[in-house]
Amino acid sequence: xxxxxxxxxxxxxxxxxxxxxxxxxxxxxxxxxxxxxxxxxxxxxxxxxxxxxxxxxxxxxxxxxxxxxxxxxxxxxxxxxxxxxxxxxxxxxxxxxxxxxxxxxxxxxxxxxxxxxxxxxxxxxxxxxxxxxxxxxxxxxxxxxxxxxxxxxxxxxxxxxxxxxxxxxxxxxxxxxxxxxxxxxxxxxxxxxxxxxxxxxxxxxxxxxxxxxxxxxxxxxxxxxxxxxxxxxxxxxxxxxxxxxxxxxxxxxxxxxxxxxxxxxxxxxxxxxxxxxxxxxxxxxxxxxxxxxxxxxxxxxxxxxxxxxxxxxxxxxxxxxxxxxxxxxxxxxxxxxxxxxxxxxxxxxxxxxxxxxxxxxxxxxxxxxxxxxxxxxxxxxxxxxxxxxxxxxxxxxxxxxxxxxxxxxxxxxxxxxxxxxxxxxxxxxxxxxxxxxxxxxxxxxxxxxxxxxxxxxxxxxxxxxxxxxxxxxxxxxxxxxxxxxxxxxxxxxxxxxxxxxxxxxxxxxxxxxx
Numbered sequence: 001x002x003x004x005x006x007x008x009x010x011x012x013x014x015x016x017x018x019x020x021x022x023x024x025x026x027x028x029x030x031x032x033x034x035x036x037x038x039x040x041x042x043x044x045x046x047x048x049x050x051x052x053x054x055x056x057x058x059x060x061x062x063x064x065x066x067x068x069x070x071x072x073x074x075x076x077x078x079x080x081x082x083x084x085x086x087x088x089x090x091x092x093x094x095x096x097x098x099x100x101x102x103x104x105x106x107x108x109x110x111x112x113x114x115x116x117x118x119x120x121x122x123x124x125x126x127x128x129x130x131x132x133x134x135x136x137x138x139x140x141x142x143x144x145x146x147x148x149x150x151x152x153x154x155x156x157x158x159x160x161x162x163x164x165x166x167x168x169x170x171x172x173x174x175x176x177x178x179x180x181x182x183x184x185x186x187x188x189x190x191x192x193x194x195x196x197x198x199x200x201x202x203x204x205x206x207x208x209x210x211x212x213x214x215x216x217x218x219x220x221x222x223x224x225x226x227x228x229x230x231x232x233x234x235x236x237x238x239x240x241x242x243x244x245x246x247x248x249x250x251x252x253x254x255x256x257x258x259x260x261x262x263x264x265x266x267x268x269x270x271x272x273x274x275x276x277x278x279x280x281x282x283x284x285x286x287x288x289x290x291x292x293x294x295x296x297x298x299x300x301x302x303x304x305x306x307x308x309x310x311x312x313x314x315x316x317x318x319x320x321x322x323x324x325x326x327x328x329x330x331x332x333x334x335x336x337x338x339x340x341x342x343x344x345x346x347x348x349x350x351x352x353x354x355x356x357x358x359x360x361x362x363x364x365x366x367x368x369x370x371x372x373x374x375x376x377x378x379x380x381x382x383x384x385x386x387x388x389x390x391x392x393x394x395x396x397x398x399x400x401x402x403x404x405x406x407x408x409x410x411x412x413x414x415x416x417x418x419x420x421x422x423x424x425x426x427x428x429x430x431x432x433x434x435x436x437x438x439x440x441x442x443x444x445x446x447x448x449x450x451x452x453x454x455x456x457x458x459x460x461x462x463x464x465x466x467x468x469x470x471x472x473x474x475x476x477x478x479x480x481x482x483x484x485x486x487x488x489x490x491x492x493x494x495x496x497x498x499x500x501x502x503x504x505x506x507x508x509x510x511x512x513x514x
Contacts, residue, residue, distance in 0.1 A: 008179040015171040023157075023164045031153045035124065038144050038152070039113050042126040045071060046142040047111065050128035055080065055138055061087040061094060074123055074148065077141040078130075081107055086138070103127060106139035115146070122146045209298075211277070215246045216292040219256050223294075231299060235272035255293045258283050262290055269300065276300040305406065329386070367397045368438075376412050377436070384423060384434065391419075394437035394448075402440075407509065410484045411438075411445070417477035418449035418503045425453035425501065440509065445490075447505045456496035463492060481505060 057063070060078065064087040068076045078087040083098045102114055106127035115124045125143035129136050154161075205212055211228030215221050221241045232238065238249060246255050252270055258281045265281040279297035283290055337346035364381070368374040377393070384391045402408050419434065426432040429452060437448040456462065463482040478492075481503075485492045490507030 005179070007182060008175045011178060012171055012175040015175075016168060019164050019167055019171070023160065026160055027153065027157055030156045031149065034149055034152045034156060038124060038149060039126070042073065042124070042142040042144060043111070043113060043128075045073070045076075046126040046128035046140045049076070049140045049142070050130045053078065053130060053140065055086060055130065055132075061091070065089060073142060074145045075141075075143050077143075078138060079103060079107075079141070080138040081136055083107070103139055103141065106141075107136055109136055124149065211297045212294065213241075213246075213250075213255075213297075214292060214294045215255050215259070217259065217290055219246050219259065220244070221246050221249070222292065228297070231272070231275065231277065231297070234299070235275040237272060253281075253295070255281055255295055258293045259290065270297070278303050364393060367393055367395075368399045370399055370401045370408070372408055373399060373402065373411055373415075376415070380416065380419060384419065387423060387432070389423060389426060389432040389434055391434040391436070394435055397436070397438050399438050399440055404509075407445075407488075410488065410507075411447070414447055414481050414484055414505050415449070417481050418447070418505070421477055421503070422449055422451035422453070422501075425451055425456075429453050443509055445505075445507050445509055448502055450500065450502040452499045453501055455498050456494065456501055459494050459496055462494065478503075 054060075055078065064076050064078060068074075068089070075089045076087065077085060077098075079085055079098055083103055085094050085096055085098060088094050100116075102116060102125070105112060106129050109129050111126075111128050113124065113126050116122065123143040123145045125141055128140045128142075130138040130140060205223075205225040208225060209227060211231045212223065212225040213221060213228050214223035221244055224241055232241075241249050246253050250272075254265060254268070254270070258265055262283050264283065265279075268279055268281070270277050270279050276299075277297040278300050279295055281293055281295045283293050285291060333349065334346055337343075337349065364374055364377055368377060381391050381393075402411065415436070415438070419436065422434045426434070431452070433452045435448075435450045437446070437450075439446050463478050465476065465479040482492050485505050485507055488507035488509075490505065492503070492505045494504070495502050
């Protein structure tokens with residue numbers, strides 16, 4: 001049985017039992033009051049009759065029965081001292097003796113009330129002795145049937161009975177409403193399901209490699225996961241934050257601002273002492289009202305590592321695509337030569353390709369000792385040559401192995417963007433040439449890429465984000481190079497004369513390995 005049903009039934013049953021108990025107690029109390037009232041009434045009548053009755057009067061039975069009817073009694077019986085009936089509702093019993101010993105005490109001079117079954121049926125009776133000349137000559141028995149008491153009790157309790165039925169129906173309605181309200185509060189879930197959801201939530205929060213922190217609508221921290229605690233420890237912040245004010249414990253969190261504006265903040269940088277995090281702050285609502293804010297965040301260094309790896313992967317994909325295009329063209333030429341049965345010419349073509357490839361590879365291998373950057377330059381050079389551009393590596397170049405993955409990605413990004421920029425500049429130039437220079441030592445790195453295109457215009461603007469003379473959605477390559485140089489405590493510059501444009505990038509090298 002579902003919890004909602006159990007609660008509803010329990011509430012209804014408890015209320016029903018209480019109301020029924022009250023009704024029964026009230027009925028018993030009313031019955032006692034009615035019985036007492038009737039007892040007093042028949043007692044007074046029996047005493048009065050005993051004092052004023054004349055046993056020798058004619059038509060005694062008729063007069064007594066008429067009086068009984070007028071007083072709304074069940075019966076009035078008159079007996080003499082020998083227990084012989086002188087009046088009775090049943091004429092056939094007149095002159096016959098009273099059964100039992102109920103009347104004995106009355107004939108002995110005692111007034112009392114008795115509840116018992118007589119000649120008619122169960123009734124409540126009042127016995128009073130009849131005196132004449134201070135001698136007992138008989139007794140008066142005045143009675144009311146027990147079921148008459150039940151009728152009077154019901155009539156007295158009729159309103160209470162209707163009220164009880166009304167309250168029972170009202171409680172039934174309230175039970176149904178309570179059931180619905182509990183369902184809404186618990187979102188239709190059973191407690192067991194809530195426990196499973198909570199366990200699942202905790203497991204999810206622990207498995208996330210992002211920090212999660214939540215506050216309620218009073219700026220009080222209500223949730224923090226393990227990853228968030230790790231980041232706070234690195235930032236030398238307190239990690240036991242549950243129940244504390246977010247503005248007091250986490251500087252520049254801006255979560256209270258989101259609470260006020262009810263607007264999310266996405267991909268925002270935030271300083272935590274010496275650590276910079278990238279955070280999303282999102283408000284959450286309950287029943288249309290803002291209930292709090294949830295923030296997810298990650299160490300910016302980790303984000304940059306992932307971003308650089310993705311950039312590096314993209315570069316490798318571009319290289320593979322260029323190689324695929326290059327070799328596809330060569331295969332077409334070989335296929336055409338073989339179809340025309342030009343075996344000698346095909347053999348000569350293959351030897352030329354092999355020689356050029358070997359020469360290019362050996363030439364680059366002499367100067368570039370970093371295998372990843374060497375692979376990139378080999379593919380990039382082959383790709384550029386497809387556009388009939390003479391691209392060479394300056395003979396004064398020499399690159400030692402780079403042990404920092406982030407720096408490798410930065411170098412590839414600089415080379416790729418500057419070479420692509422030179423290729424674009426050479427579109428309307430004859431005898432296209434590009435020269436690449438790269439050199440490093442333990443502390444510094446220098447890259448130069450030159451071309452023989454026409455003189456550049458607006459040299460002071462070309463490193464501005466989005467600026468380009470080649471159309472829309474361009475102007476990001478040189479901006480990225482500038483950002484990389486600045487990030488590594490370096491600089492980028494350009495010198496442009498007619499048929500001679502040189503981009504120079506100078507950066508410092510970080511000694512730590514990634």
